[in-house]
Amino acid sequence: MSSTGIIGGGPAGVMCAIWASQNPENKIFIFDKNIILNTILPTGGGRCNLAYSEFNFKELAKFYPRGEKFLYSVFSRFSTKDTLDFFNKIGVKTYTQDDLRIFPVTDSSKDVKNALLKQLEKKNIKKVFENVVKVRKIENGFELTTDKGVHRVDKLVIATGGKGNGHSLAKSLGHNITELRPALSSLITKEKDFVSLSGVSLKNISAQVFFNNKKLKIPKNILSGDFLFTHSGISGPLIYKISSYCAYVDFSESAPLKIELNLVNLEDTEFDEILLNGLKDNAQKDVLNVISKFIPKNLAAVILERENINPSIKSGQLCKKDREKIVKQLTALTLHAQKTAVGEEIVTSGGVDLKEVDSKTMGSKLVSGLYFCGEILDIDGLTGGFNLQNCWSTGYIAGISLAN
Ligand SMILES: Cc1cc2nc3c(=O)[nH]c(=O)nc-3n(C[C@H](O)[C@H](O)[C@H](O)COP(=O)(O)OP(=O)(O)OC[C@H]3O[C@@H](n4cnc5c(N)ncnc54)[C@H](O)[C@@H]3O)c2cc1C
Structure with missing residues (x-):
């Protein structure tokens, strides 16, 4: 009989435990300072977006700003189809949304949590509700010191997620931790005239990003998506993607990230023609009403105010210069992101250095018997x-390696 200690009962640690328990000789303990799998509850807004409908593993790996190459080998062995088969087998049926995101048919992350917990019970995996504060390599195993006592295990998995002390535990065992940064986060902007628009969203708009007067090379598919104004700046899927790609760009108040939003997804000349026709066809209407055909009315009002254009002026009376200003605002609305919204990030970028982990086993290349996931x-x-x-x-x- 051998023992495995898994620090962290989030989705990764639990998945690892389920597969490691395939070997009945493996006694498995999950250590968690909180409630097991509670971190899955808020995912997908409570619906748990558990996978994405991309079945080619190399294409799937392209959605990871960090880890793409490492994931080739990982996904070649366990990818989207395996995930869906696994969940189907444990009683979680799934469906694919139009945008290719995959959810449980019940739209409930609680159901995903409960199905996984059932597996832990079925496989007799022990839960230890203790906070691991120290780990030490000892002969043929590891010693874990928790807030409640000391434990000894033969093999150790660190699956503590992006926050918490897991990185320092890994570091104490000799691993390098690459710089940790927030990713998938909202951004705080210099512009404050959009504060009144908090909660206003725009569907599938596009963007360009500049830093130090240079346009950043970001894949085109990243630069479009839904967008949201917040009380302090900007958010939504488009901004999350940009924040993720720019996680290691040192933007700040003095050197902000310049984000140009194209609110109408048209070239300026194209949009100018459309706007001109719109203004001509509605010559007796207020210019605000005509602009509101393209963007939400409250956003149109802020933009007109920004440009000192009277919103009540009749469309037929709008001069060319003002029309050009409107075109510029709607095709390249410029905002300056000064920092990420602290504590609101969805994931942490950086972590255990992939150079020190074997992608075929998830085992440490430095310490035998140590794994990460x-x-x-x-x-x-x-x-x-x-x-x-x-x-x-x-x-x-990691689980299958431990089972073998
Ligand atoms: C609001 C929100 C929504 C999200 N939605 C999605 C989504 O829809 N789809 C998606 O793919 N991703 C989503 N994510 C990201 C996803 O939830 C995480 O990437 C994922 O939970 C990471 O899993 P993990 O098992 O590695 O770590 P975690 O889920 O963070 O779990 C780590 C566990 O380790 C425990 N732990 C930590 N340190 C110790 C210690 N020293 N001793 C004992 N226990 C310890 C913690 O209590 C925790 O239970 C979302 C994240 C957030 C914040």
Whole structure:
């Protein structure tokens, strides 16, 4: 009989435990300072976006700003189809939304949690509700010091996610931790005239991003998506993606990230023609009403105020110069992001250095008997189910390696 201690009962640690328990000789203990799998409850707004409908593993790996190459080998062994088969087998039926995100048919992360918990019971995996504060390599195993006592295990998995002390535990065992940064976060902007628009959203708009007067090379598919104004800046899937790609760009108040939003998804000349016709056809209407055909009315009002254009002026009387200003605002609305919204990030980028982890086993290359899975690794994906997919896949590989 051998023992495995898994620090962290989030999606990655639990997946690892389920697969490691395939070997009945393996006694498995999950250590968690909180309630097991509680971190899955808020995912997908409570609906749990557990995967993304991309079945080619190389294409799937492209959705990870960090970890793409490492994930080739991981996803070649456990990818979207395996995830869906796994969940189907444990009683979680899934469906795919139009935007390719995959959810349980019940739209409930609680149901995903309960199905996984049932597996832990079925496989007699022991839960230890203790906070691991120290780990030490000892002969043929590891010693874990918790807030309640000391435990000894033969093998150790660190699956503590992106926050918490897991990184320092890994560091104490000799691992390098790449710089940790918030990713998938809202951004705080310099512009304050949009504060009144908090909660106003725009569907599928596009953007360009500049830093230090240079346009950043960001894949085109990243630069479009839904957008939201917040009380302090900007958010929504488009901004999450940008924040993720710019996680290591040192933007600040003095050197902000310049984000140009195209609110109408048209070239300026194209939109100018459309606007001109709109103004001509509605010559007796207020200009605010005509602009509101393209963007939400409250946003149109702020934009006109920004440009000192009277919103009540009749469309037929709008001069060319003012029309050009409107075109510029709607095709390249410029905002300056000064920092990320602290504590609101969905994932942490950075983590256990992938150079020190074997992608075929998730085992440490430095310490025998030590494994990692989930967000603690230097892997992070975009929104869309990719971060949980990382947990299922790396959790499976760590688990299966322990079972063998
Ligand atoms: C609001 C929100 C919504 C999200 N929605 C989605 C989504 O829809 N789809 C998606 O793919 N991703 C989503 N994510 C990201 C996803 O939830 C995470 O990537 C994922 O939970 C990481 O799993 P993990 O098992 O690696 O770590 P975690 O889920 O963070 O779990 C780590 C566990 O370890 C425990 N722990 C930590 N340190 C110790 C210690 N020293 N001793 C004992 N226990 C410890 C913690 O209590 C925790 O239970 C979302 C994240 C957030 C915040």
